[in-house]
Amino acid sequence: MRIAVVGAGYVGLASALAWSHLGHDVRVLERDARRVGALRRHDDPLGEPLVPELLDASDLLVTSDASEAFARADMVAVAVGTPQTHGGRADLSALDAACATIAQAARPGTVVVRSTVPVGTADRLQRDVLHRSAVVSNPEFLREGRAIADMLRPDRVLAGGEGGQRDLIEALYAPILGQSFTPVAELRPDLTPRALVWTDRRSAELAKYAANAFLATKLSFVNELANVAATTGSDIRAVIEVLRLDPRIGEAFLRPGLGWGGSCFPKDTRALEALAMDRGYDFNILRAVIEQNRRQLDRFVALIEGELGARRDVRIALLGLAFKSGTADCRESPAVALAQRLVERGWSVRAYDPAVRERPCELPAAVALCDDIRDAALGADAIVIATEWEAFARDLTALREVTRDDLLFDGRCLVDPGDAAAAGFRYFGICPATRH
Ligand SMILES: NC(=O)c1ccc[n+]([C@@H]2O[C@H](COP(=O)([O-])OP(=O)(O)OC[C@H]3O[C@@H](n4cnc5c(N)ncnc54)[C@H](O)[C@@H]3O)[C@@H](O)[C@H]2O)c1
Structure with missing residues (x-):
């Protein structure tokens, strides 16, 4: 053909x-x-x-x-x-x-x-x-x-x-x-x-939006659940394990994080909401999902501010810029939005992402883009994980050796809190360490 x-x-x-x-x-x-x-x-x-x-x-x-x-x-x-x-x-x-x-x-x-x-x-x-x-x-x-x-x-x-x-x-x-x-x-x-x-064409068009909206809903649900678990003293990792083992729920898209981003979910959820609204239908679940996603980043920023807000001369090592691991795409990335929020506080931010070689245009000029993880972490008061690259969890001891202070904020439920503690970090995150 x-x-x-x-x-x-x-x-x-x-x-x-x-x-x-x-x-x-x-x-x-x-x-x-x-x-x-x-x-x-x-x-x-x-x-x-x-x-x-x-x-x-x-x-x-x-x-x-x-x-x-x-x-x-x-x-x-x-x-x-x-x-x-x-x-x-x-x-x-x-x-x-x-x-x-x-x-x-x-x-x-x-x-x-x-x-x-x-x-x-x-x-x-x-x-x-x-x-x-x-x-x-x-x-x-x-x-x-x-x-x-x-x-x-x-x-x-x-x-x-x-x-x-x-x-x-x-x-x-x-x-x-x-x-x-x-x-x-x-x-x-x-x-x-x-x-x-x-x-038919109309069903195909709706099915595509439906798939993305459903996946975004699943992520927002699990983010919401992590927030509830933090208030009830429950271990969100155990809760997720239970969900994961239910084939009716499925294993995928159950990792809590900073919120979903990328070039598709944000625009497709909003387009589907607008499409329904234009036809007089209030797709209120989807509206709540979009709103939840907006608030998720606020919660993480508040967590960091809770620990660092009173300090001056704060240095942050931001690990990850892409909207998810496995890509260099930073479009609508929560990691980039987080960088913006951190520099607005007047903090110094040094960022590293293994896939991002060219500076994303939305990245604030004040953020330094580093060539390696050590460079980003050198002298930092806090490590902030913003994209779930497995490599970030690999050698925490080496990271702790070069940081100035011992705070680790995990925005992607990537690091095992026990591993963080063993490397000498105090762990904070969307999936807090819960030990009974
Ligand atoms: N990126 C994804 O993961 C993904 C997955 C499924 C569906 N989609 C959908 O597929 C579509 C494309 O997404 P993408 O991520 O590939 O987009 P993209 O922005 O990566 O690429 C679009 C390309 O089209 C080119 N272009 C635009 N107008 C043109 C024109 N008139 N003539 C020639 N070239 C033109 C642009 O220069 C650009 O290179 C979107 O509707 C998106 O929602 C994307």
């Missing part, structure tokens, strides 16, 4: 590389000249595992020229960003611009919407912009840090459109559905084939 992909971000690039690996002829249209240059040099702009291997192995054509990208394409997939507007609704300007370009420069065919969009968007594009093509909604569920693995071994493939398009979508994903793709380095096909959930 000849495919053009618009947008070379996490979803666009992962889709393009995976489809190319499956044997499709793929071209990518990207408007960011720096990203085009990087991809042409086979540099990975995302820091995603397996992207370098696939870039080297593929003959992907990356261009900012629409006619070159769309030449001979049977299918165009759109994977541009859909950030939030001030009112919380999804900003569809990049998607609308991309679809206008497709209508103008591509020959009629199938247009696959991979971006996360409000219910009714694909119907509108079909009716108003892309009437000569068939529009299919094909939302993506990949996780950053595992983009290629999730593309090739997804939990399910979701697509919605007119019945006549189903065969094409099945052909597009055949080696993924059948788990018969050629291995990529250590990534091999699974033994279990994957299901294609084929539905």
